[in-house]
Amino acid sequence: MHVIVLNHCYIFFLHISKGMHWLMRVLVVEDEVRLAGFLQKGLMEAGYAVDIAIDAENGDALLSENSYDIVLLDWFLPGKSGVELCREWRQRNIHVPILMVTARDNTREIIKALKYGADDFIQKPFSFEELLARMAAHLRRTRVFSALPKLTIDDLVVDVARREVRRGEEPIYLSAREFELLTYLMKNVGKVVSKTAITQEVWGFSFLTNTNLVEVYINHLRKKLNCGSKKPLIHTLRGMGYVLKVLDA
Known part of the structure; x- marks a missing residue:
């Protein structure tokens, strides 16, 4: 992926093959017509290809029919909330x-959205430059993950490019956030990673250290990885964090 900064706008191109580039594609799900128009105009000027949906039903249809690099999803939508739509997609x-684009500043509600699968949030009113910067950060992380090779430990195999996980011959189906958490642990096999490090790397926030969000996701991941296997791989070190490793018999 190439990034060009022109007049303080970020221009994104996805390199496909020599001499050929595609614009990064964004889906904006926003029922406020004025804001939707503002976002479409600004993002197109920044070099993105943009589709607009004014409600959850339209947004779901567009995402089902097309491939997007990132979605901007409003919290409040007619018929179905953006949080519920996000949960269904995951x-x-x-x-x-x-x-997630939201006027809410309630930490509990924000954590709820993150648990349902949102990768980030930005609070209205927001700076357009901040929006571009947040989008750029997530797009960079997505490209880094897709360039990684297969990661393995014991009988667990993670194909980062295909976003596939197997334990032995059995496929394991993970949510997007569970997959990122497992990938982070796999990249640090044998190392103790703290709760703070996990929240910063996987969620991009430090304020989540005062919640049980990490514990919830670790427990979900453990259950899925241990299903049908007697050999646990994720271990808790009280007061220190978590480690992914095979214990000696």
């Missing part, structure tokens, strides 16, 4: 990065 194993 349940359907749709892994596109989702940035």
Whole structure:
């Protein structure tokens, strides 16, 4: 991926092959017509290809029919909330990065959105430069993950490019956030990683250290990885963090 900064706008191109580039594609799900128009104009000027949906139903249809690099999803939508729509997408194993746009500043509600699968949030009113910077960060992380080789420990195999996980011959189906958490642990096999390090690397926030969000996701991941196997791989070191390793018999 190439990034060009022109007049303080970020221009994104995805390199496909020699001499050929595609614009990064964004889906904006926003029912406020004025804000939707502002976002479409600004993002197109920044070099993105943009589709607009004014409600959850339209947004779901567009995402089902097209491939997007990132989604900007409003919290409040007619018919169905953006949080519920996000949850449904993750349940359907749709892994596109989702940035929630919200006027809420309630930490509990924000954590709820993150648990349901949102990758990030930005609070209204927001700076357009901040929005571009947040989008750029998630797009960079997505490209880094897709360039990684297969990661293995014991009988667990993670194909980062294909976003596939297997333990032995059995496929394991993870949510987008569970997959990123496992990938981070796999990249640090045998090393103790703290709760703070996990929240900063996987969620991009440090304030989440005062919640049980990490514990919840670790428990979900453990259950899925241990299903049908007697050999646990994720271990808790009280007061220190977590480590992914095979214990000596």
